[in-house]
Amino acid sequence: xxxxxxxxxxxxxxxxxxxxxxxxxxxxxxxxxxxxxxxxxxxxxxxxxxxxxxxxxxxxxxxxxxxxxxxxxxxxxxxxxxxxxxxxxxxxxxxxxxxxxxxxxxxxxxxxxxxxxxxxxxxxxxxxxxxxxxxxxxxxxxxxxxxxxxxxxxxxxxxxxxxxxxxxxxxxxxxxxxxxxxxxxxxxxxxxxxxxxxxxxxxxxxxxxxxxxxxxxxxxxxxxxxxxxxxxxxxxxxxxxxxxxxxxxxxxxxx
Amino acid sequence: xxxxxxxxxxxxxxxxxxxxxxxxxxxxxxxxxxxxxxxxxxxxxxxxxxxxxxxxxxxxxxxxxxxxxxxxxxxxxxxxxxxxxxxxxxxxxxxxxxxxxxxxxxxxxxxxxxxxxxxxxxxxxxxxxxxxxxxxxxxxxxxxxxxxxxxxxxxxxxxxxxxxxxxxxxxxxxxxxxxxxxxxxxxxxxxxxxxxxxxxxxxxxxxxxxxxxxxxxxxxxxxxxxxxxxxxxxxxxxxxxxxxxxxxxxxxxxxxxxxxxxxxx
Numbered sequence: 001x002x003x004x005x006x007x008x009x010x011x012x013x014x015x016x017x018x019x020x021x022x023x024x025x026x027x028x029x030x031x032x033x034x035x036x037x038x039x040x041x042x043x044x045x046x047x048x049x050x051x052x053x054x055x056x057x058x059x060x061x062x063x064x065x066x067x068x069x070x071x072x073x074x075x076x077x078x079x080x081x082x083x084x085x086x087x088x089x090x091x092x093x094x095x096x097x098x099x100x101x102x103x104x105x106x107x108x109x110x111x112x113x114x115x116x117x118x119x120x121x122x123x124x125x126x127x128x129x130x131x132x133x134x135x136x137x138x139x140x141x142x143x144x145x146x147x148x149x150x151x152x153x154x155x156x157x158x159x160x161x162x163x164x165x166x167x168x169x170x171x172x173x174x175x176x177x178x179x180x181x182x183x184x185x186x187x188x189x190x191x192x193x194x195x196x197x198x199x200x201x202x203x204x205x206x207x208x209x210x211x212x213x214x215x216x217x218x219x220x221x222x223x224x225x226x227x228x229x230x231x232x233x234x235x236x237x238x239x240x241x242x243x244x245x246x247x248x249x250x251x252x253x254x255x
Numbered sequence: 256x257x258x259x260x261x262x263x264x265x266x267x268x269x270x271x272x273x274x275x276x277x278x279x280x281x282x283x284x285x286x287x288x289x290x291x292x293x294x295x296x297x298x299x300x301x302x303x304x305x306x307x308x309x310x311x312x313x314x315x316x317x318x319x320x321x322x323x324x325x326x327x328x329x330x331x332x333x334x335x336x337x338x339x340x341x342x343x344x345x346x347x348x349x350x351x352x353x354x355x356x357x358x359x360x361x362x363x364x365x366x367x368x369x370x371x372x373x374x375x376x377x378x379x380x381x382x383x384x385x386x387x388x389x390x391x392x393x394x395x396x397x398x399x400x401x402x403x404x405x406x407x408x409x410x411x412x413x414x415x416x417x418x419x420x421x422x423x424x425x426x427x428x429x430x431x432x433x434x435x436x437x438x439x440x441x442x443x444x445x446x447x448x449x450x451x452x453x454x455x456x457x458x459x460x461x462x463x464x465x466x467x468x469x470x471x472x473x474x475x476x477x478x479x480x481x482x483x484x485x486x487x488x489x490x491x492x493x494x495x496x497x498x499x500x501x502x503x504x505x506x507x508x509x510x511x512x513x514x515x516x517x518x519x520x
Contacts, residue, residue: 149342156310157359157409158330167358171346249346249389 067127079139142173296466
């Protein structure tokens with residue numbers, strides 16, 4: 001089989017098998033629509049609400065991406081501070097770990113109360129809060145584990161710290177950074193949806209899910225989940241593509 | 256001053272939780288221009304500290320390090336370094352790796368001349384045709400060759416080699432020894448080689464300095480008379496056997512396993 005065809009066909013076939021199994025499961029158990037939706041129920045749901053899926057999907061997407069971008073900026077800056085300064089690492093690490101351990105669902109009502117009515121802001125904030133941690137940790141580890149010889153090679157020639165950072169430390173950290181970004185992408189979606197589902201009069205796919213829930217519209221709820229999964233996959237593979245461009249050198253040759 | 260590298264009465268201690276840990280104590284080494292000194296000694300005796308002192312990456316607590324009649328106070332561009340770990344940048348091609356120092360050090364070479372020089376050095380060490388490969392596509396020995404080219408690209412006065420062949424298998428190592436002679440013939444440099452391989456020291460250097468155990472001082476200096484290029488056969492002469500014998504005995508003294516008065520076996 002051709003290599004490119006294989007790369008596309010294999011996952012598609014796997015998805016088709018999964019959907020078929022799901023359909024069969026619902027049919028075999030004779031589950032009614034108010035208990036479980038089958039893949040065949042999703043298409044009508046998309047047809048009925050396609051304009052909602054488009055507008056709300058877009059709302060979810062831009063807020064997630066914006067939150068993620070803030071997380072990248074803040075996480076990288078924080079990672080650099082912790083990566084270069086031992087003292088800052090010792091000082092900030094416990095705080096970061098503690099902050100990360102707080103379930104973000106508990107933060108939602110606080111944020112919603114603090115910035116009441118600022119739905120866009122709150123959603124972006126939550127996506128950001130939930131996703132910067134892995135980026136900060138990976139950047140700090142990448143920088144602090146740089147072998148001293150790498151530094152010495154340039155330092156012995158009289159290179160400045162900034163030059164060493166741009167020429168060696170930064171590119172060398174990129175593989176770890178992209179690994180963390182892949183985790184952060186899915187986390188950011190969780191943050192966005194938490195806020196969308198919990199806050200009243202929310203927007204985005206989370207709100208659409210919530211309206212499906214109040215109407216016991218299982219096909220709609222599942223359709224939202226699949227749409228979220230789709231967005232997640234798209235964003236994930238965008239990160240993979242960026243990784244190929246900027247850190248493709250770290251990939252081992254197959255075999 | 257006739258010596259290119261002059262290390263005079265250097266003492267240095269690392270500050271640890273358990274108090275100062277002296278690593279160097281009264282180090283005296285002189286290397287004339289174009290000379291090649293090998294430094295051997297028990298492991299952990301401060302050999303790598305010595306390279307960092309010469310490179311200006313750290314300052315000794317006491318004593319002086321002079322390069323070309325100037326006291327070393329900080330890093331200087333006239334030094335080239337290669338370590339046991341070739342530390343090539345994986346995201347760059349071999350050619351771009353070799354060119355790295357020229358991005359830091361001011362150079363009279365144009366971009367094209369620099370590239371020509373890099374290609375020349377690569378062909379000198381037998382890496383012709385690998386210019387556009389990534390380091391990950393090369394074997395350990397080949398990476399070390401590339402690392403050597405990088406250390407030489409800016410025509411440093413002093414080449415510091417810190418156990419560069421230590422991680423290679425015996426055959427590759429002997430191959431690289433010969434490469435070193437070839438390189439030195441075409442690209443003369445003054446060299447300091449840190450090694451724990453006595454055969455390597457007498458094959459490459461024209462002077463072998465034995466350091467004592469920690470804290471290290473200069474314990475013994477052995478001159479290796481040489482007439483030009485050496486071949487591996489030179490390692491199997493009675494003369495070489497005698498040199499090795501002397502050095503082995505000196506190392507035993509340094510390790511505290513033999514006394515200076517005892518005749519070597």
